[in-house]
Amino acid sequence: MPHNLFSLFSQPLKPPLFEPGEPRFWDDPHISKSMLEAHLNQTHDGASRRNAEIEKTIRHLITSGFLKTGDQVLDLGCGPGLYSSKLCFEGMKVTGIDLSRRSIDYARAQAERDGQNIDYIYTDFFNIDYKETFDAVLQVYGEICTFSDEKRDLLLNLVHRALKDNGIFIFDVSTRELRMREGLKNRWYFSEGGFWRPGKHLVLEEGFDYPENDTWLNQYIIVDEDGTVKVYRLWLHDYSFETISQTLENNGFRVEKAWNNLSGELYQKGGDWIAIAAKKV
Incomplete structure (x- = not known):
């Protein structure tokens, strides 16, 4: 991980597949504040889908029979509880897990305000150790795409074990x-303060395609004002219906x-997203 401006030149032009970046992202004191604001912003779908779409999703999953009153539901990567709170209002018993303390604190405060009994847990969901506890596990907005095949399979194993x-x-x-x-994307810009940092900083943004791995x-x-450099990497492994x-x-x-x-639009090949309900067998 680079620590100063000169170390930029030691970075590979194209990182190896799933090479990690800066480990502290979701729980970074400033970035987590920016992320929470993005989750709650109703003008775009930057971090979470907007409330109207979330409500459509919950309604669709209930009417289609995949979720029902009384179900034990695990919401992985729950963020500030946007789905968890609505599931609780529908009579489900919800556990929400997230790696951002700021988001979990917000979710807990909202649940207390609304008189909801939701078990919000601040941890990495790769640490879960449930066995045949939940009727359903929910993970939304493509989070599974951010993992290598090995970590994805580990997650699926943990989910499989957690489900009844x-x-x-x-x-x-x-x-x-x-x-x-x-x-x-390939651009750079100077900021007086924004998503990444509260003060002056330079952002170098670049995209890389690994087509053989989708x-x-x-x-x-x-690059901070003092020359400190940190590299953040968001990996996205895409799927077709056949591969997922x-x-x-x-x-x-x-x-x-x-x-x-997830709001129920009939599957047709060629769309931007594929939403799945998969049964443990």
Whole structure:
């Protein structure tokens, strides 16, 4: 990890696949504040989908029978509790897990304000150790795409173990179509203070494509006023219906239903997203 401006020149032009960046992102004191603001912002879908879409998602999953009153639900990567709180209002018993202390603190405060009994846990969800506890596990907005194959399979193993017999894993993945439409970013800019830092800093943003692995990297190099350099990497492994179905089958799941999004739009090939309800088998 680079520590000063001169070390920038020792960085590879194209990082090896799933090379980690700065480890402290979700729980960074300033970035976590920016992320919480993005989660709650109703003008864009930058960190979370907006409330209207979240409500449509919950309603669709209930009417389609994949979630029901009384279910024990695990919300992985729950953020500030936008889905967890709505599931609780529908009579479900919810556990929410997130790696951002700021988001968990916000979620707990909201639950207390609304008189909701939601078990919010501040931890890395790779640390979970549940066994046949939940009727459903929810993980939204393509978070599973951010992991290497090895970490993804570890996560699927943990989810499989946490689910009761015939339990349902509900999640969504991005597709190659979305990535090609968004395109590679390559720009730099100076900021007086913003998402990455409260004070002056330089942002070098670059995208890399790994087509043989259906993987994409958005890399952000942040140079502080004192010359300190940190590299943040967001890896995105995209899927087709065929590849996510095979991945699930290899890890003890069977696809029960697929949509273009979690609010229930009928699945058609070529969309930006694939939403899945997979049963533990």
